[in-house]
Amino acid sequence: MLSILPTLVCPYCYQSFTPRKMMWRCTGLLGPEGGRCPPERDRALSRRFGMNEALPPVFAGGRLAALNGWQSTARCPRCKDASTQRICPHCHSLLPVHFDKIDSRLIALIGAKGAGKTVYMTVLLHELMHSVGRRFDAAVVGSDDHTRSEFAKRYEETLYREKVLPGTTRPGQAELRRPLVFKVTLDGRGLLRSRDRHTITSFFDTAGEDLISKESVDLNVRYLRGADGIILLLDPLQMRGARESAKPGTRLPQADDKTDNPVNVLTRVTDVLYEAHGRGPNRRIDVPVAVAFSKIDTLWHGFAEGSPLLGEAPADKPVFDQADSLAVHDYVRALLHEWDGTQIDQVMRKNFADYRYFGLSSLGGNPTSDNRVDPRGIHPHRVADPFLWLLSRFDALPSTKG
Ligand SMILES: Nc1nc2c(ncn2[C@@H]2O[C@H](COP(=O)(O)OP(=O)(O)OP(=O)(O)O)[C@@H](O)[C@H]2O)c(=O)[nH]1
Ligand SMILES: [Mg+2]
Ligand SMILES: [Zn+2]
Ligand SMILES: [Zn+2]
Structure with missing residues (x-):
């Protein structure tokens, strides 16, 4: 209509x-x-x-x-x-100021149980508010009281001050868990623009257990249907080939009936997205999907010297670096074969028009044996890449030609 x-x-x-x-x-x-x-x-x-x-x-x-x-x-x-x-006429949440005049982008964060979503969301937002924010002259602030207090108290406080890893996100309660909504303001001057650029981003941290059965996947359908971009976090330690080469001492995710391997998760998410967006003849899903492999710190001892995953993305200019990102994409795709993940690449190629691979580490090392943050601290690696890629897909951030 x-x-x-x-x-x-x-x-x-x-x-x-x-x-x-x-x-x-x-x-x-x-x-x-x-x-x-x-x-x-x-x-x-x-x-x-x-x-x-x-x-x-x-x-x-x-x-x-x-x-x-x-x-x-x-x-x-x-x-x-x-x-x-x-x-909002549906849920009665207070909408951000100028909500209808500025770009609003909803980002859903999904992945299997234990893939590292909650840790990732916390570290990503912390980085965006601090070092990455400085690099891009970006101000990232919680858009409402609930987001500000929830993020500070529930997420940041636990990981950064109490230094405890979060417990499993409670499943089946998507209604009760509210997305965290942030306003990202990029300084217009550095970007050859006269005005500041605002983007509202909404993060929804799903419970991995919700992806186990068809019924509970449906709980997340609404979020996936409304999302402008998706960060799909996959745990290489849940893949046979990568498990074998993990750094000694790495606690491997339990293989219980609540945990699922990345191929199954991806297949289910693909079904949901087709359900949400419809499937035409030869039509692939066109929502941008960042397929990010977490906990890369447990594997990087095996990466070839010069691997783009060993370094950080170039940080000299406030732009998204396509060449670097494509180098990571190709490197991860090659790793997928070693990890027994060829099927993942097939599913992506066949069903998605706009996707990219990433490798990242939220913590930069293993947690201690009682699952606390290593006393040496949190050293995130490439956590902002998927988010910056999505911003560049939304035209909210300039990118260099790849
Ligand atoms: N080595 C390493 N381990 C990590 C990293 N991030 C997360 N982990 C481990 O993975 C566990 C699960 O992380 P969570 O963020 O709770 O996982 P989740 O995807 O939110 O899981 P659910 O809420 O159950 O769906 C953590 O308790 C850590 O032990 C990382 O960057 N490096
Ligand atoms: Mg969680
Ligand atoms: Zn609403
Ligand atoms: Zn009144």
């Missing part, structure tokens, strides 16, 4: 809506006529995300909003106070 107004996708519930369906939350302050709307529990937020705090009521924008989906304030029909707080 043709529509003049673009469809928006909520970065929290990944459901779509047109701007005229946008809703508002009352300010809860004293209105011009002396009335005040009392806070109450928001059923949508409570049902979807288990958030039970009392908040001012929500209201639809009414006729004015229908005429102009972009209006940035609306008057509460009860207290008549003007509100600027726009919310």
Whole structure:
């Protein structure tokens, strides 16, 4: 159907809506006529995300909003106070400021149980906020209170201060786990642009166990359907060929019925994506997929000298380096054959129009035997590459020719 107004996708519930369906939350302050709307529990937020705090009521924008989906304030029909707080009509999450005017990109992070997703998301965001951010003159900030406090308390605090590896992400509760939403602002000057460039990125850390059965994969379908880019994290230690060459002392992932090998995971994700996006004759899936192999630190002693995976991506310019990335891509593809992963490459080639291989290490070394961060600290390796590649695919970051 043709529509003049673009469809928006909520970065929290990944459901779509047109701007005229946008809703508002009352300010809860004293209105011009002396009335005040009392806070109450928001059923949508409570049902979807288990958030039970009392908040001012929500209201639809009414006729004015229908005429102009972009209006940035609306008057509460009860207290008549003007509100600027726009919310998603489905889950009632507060939308980022200028949400409909800036690029919004949803990134789903998926992978089997124990592949390293939670550790990766924590380290990636930490790096983006610190060293990688400095290199690109980028400011990366949590877009809402929940993201800011959840990331600091639940993720960063555990790994960086308590130095404990996270427990398994609770499966089957996609409704209750809320994506973390960040605003990435790139300084326009260094990029031959006059204006700063904002991108909203939403990260959803799935539970690996959700990928085990067809039924629980469906739980994640909505997230995969709404995603503009996917980071598929695969654990080489779950592949026979790589297990054999892992650094001595590496704790190998248990092969229980909750853990699955990367080929099966990839096959299931492929099915879900076809389900979500439809399959035409000869049509391949065109969402960009970064296929990233985690825990590369356990294997790099076996890499040939000069392997692009032993070094970091060139960091002198604030651009995505295509040549370096393609060298990694080819190197990983060659490794797949050694690791018994030829099938992965076949599935990718046959079904995906836009994918790239990456190899990374979130920790830079094995955790201790009681699964704590090595006392020498966290030394991430190439963690930003998949994210920067996706930004370059979204035209949010310039890239050099490959
Ligand atoms: N050597 C090494 N081990 C890692 C690295 N990242 C993660 N691990 C190990 O992998 C384990 C699992 O990591 P998680 O991030 O919890 O895995 P997950 O994919 O979130 O797992 P689920 O939540 O169960 O789906 C960690 O407890 C570490 O032991 C890494 O960069 N290097
Ligand atoms: Mg996890
Ligand atoms: Zn009101
Ligand atoms: Zn929503």
